[in-house]
Amino acid sequence: MSIRFDGKVALITGAGAGLGRAHALAFAARGAKVVINDFGGSRDGTGSSTSAAQAVVDEIRKAGGSAIANGANVADPAQVQAMVEQAMAEFGRIDILVNNAGILRDKSFSKSQPEDFKLVLDVHLMGSINCSKAVWDIMRAQEYGRIMMTTSAAGLYGNFGQANYAAAKMALVGLMNVLAVEGRKNNIKVNTLAPVAATRMTEDVLPAEALQRIQPERVTPGVLYLCSEEAPTKVILAAGGGTFSTATIMETAPVHIADEALTPEGIAARFGQIADWSTARQYAEVTQQVQQFLAPAVQ
Ligand code: NAD
Numbered sequence: 001m002s003i004r005f006d007g008k009v010a011l012i013t014g015a016g017a018g019l020g021r022a023h024a025l026a027f028a029a030r031g032a033k034v035v036i037n038d039f040g041g042s043r044d045g046t047g048s049s050t051s052a053a054q055a056v057v058d059e060i061r062k063a064g065g066s067a068i069a070n071g072a073n074v075a076d077p078a079q080v081q082a083m084v085e086q087a088m089a090e091f092g093r094i095d096i097l098v099n100n101a102g103i104l105r106d107k108s109f110s111k112s113q114p115e116d117f118k119l120v121l122d123v124h125l126m127g128s129i130n131c132s133k134a135v136w137d138i139m140r141a142q143e144y145g146r147i148m149m150t151t152s153a154a155g156l157y158g159n160f161g162q163a164n165y166a167a168a169k170m171a172l173v174g175l176m177n178v179l180a181v182e183g184r185k186n187n188i189k190v191n192t193l194a195p196v197a198a199t200r201m202t203e204d205v206l207p208a209e210a211l212q213r214i215q216p217e218r219v220t221p222g223v224l225y226l227c228s229e230e231a232p233t234k235v236i237l238a239a240g241g242g243t244f245s246t247a248t249i250m251e252t253a254p255v256h257i258a259d260e261a262l263t264p265e266g267i268a269a270r271f272g273q274i275a276d277w278s279t280a281r282q283y284a285e286v287t288q289q290v291q292q293f294l295a296p297a298v299q
Pocket of ligand 1: 123
């Protein structure tokens with residue numbers, strides 16, 4: 001069954017380059033009308049220009065597709081609101097939001113300044129919140145919505161020099177978890193991409209040979225699937241160079257420790273069992289996870 005987006009409107013942030021551009025071209029090629037947002041700044045978030053977004057719009061129109069450009073800074077809620085109003089005025093609905101815009105301020109934690117954290121959190125986390133919030137009630141009223149967050153393995157697993165970025169990227173997983181739960185009854189599905197791709201973000205950190213294999217276009221089909229009618233929800237899809245996997249938060253089986261052994265030494269004695277991943281499980285919602293503490297099985 002072929003996946004199409006005819007009649008659907010997709011808003012892609014940071015779509016003037018890299019992964020966002022690849023997503024936008026693919027949505028347009030499969031029939032979506034696309035809002036190409038890009039602030040057009042440099043990799044560290046300075047400067048701005050609408051030429052990158054406009055170039056992608058031109059490319060889509062040339063191929064017979066429908067697209068508009070928008071230069072909003074996703075970190076600014078007023079600009080985001082105006083962008084959503086522009087999209088509604090032009091296309092009348094918004095079905096898909098891909099939160100993709102991002103910047104880097106890589107520094108060791110020792111050298112990091114509060115401003116680096118603030119800027120990176122503003123763009124990645126507040127940007128995704130601002131855009132999701134601006135489309136949320138539209139999607140609720142339509143009883144249809146697909147939202148993507150873009151996280152990173154740096155957040156999921158840790159990477160030297162990326163404390164600000166990892167903090168912002170992991171926060172998006174928490175945001176997805178709650179929006180997926182709250183969106184369920186209105187057919188709003190919320191998923192997260194953890195990509196690896198050759199873009200200006202990675203051009204100087206990955207080997208040239210690897211860069212040739214990991215074009216953004218080899219990630220994008222995963223995004224289109226997660227924004228389709230049949231999409232699952234609350235999935236973290238890791239993707240790069242045509243290879244895909246899913247990531248999740250898991251927890252080991254609960255170990256209840258009786259009061260007489262409830263000491264630091266008692267924890268140390270049982271820590272091997274507490275941290276035994278062979279019995280790990282996933283929880284669909286917090287209520288399931290909390291239950292083990294409220295009514296523990298004594299072992
Ligand atoms: P990129 O720099 O090519 O693209 C990011 C785009 O976002 C740029 O065009 C930029 O102008 C735009 N942007 C930045 N700040 C913005 C703002 N405030 N408002 C609107 N637009 C803004 O980088 P990319 O690699 O394509 O990154 C896309 C996303 O994927 C980012 O969220 C990034 O963190 C994430 N990511 C990328 C990789 C990778 O391997 N490339 C790995 C993990 C995560």
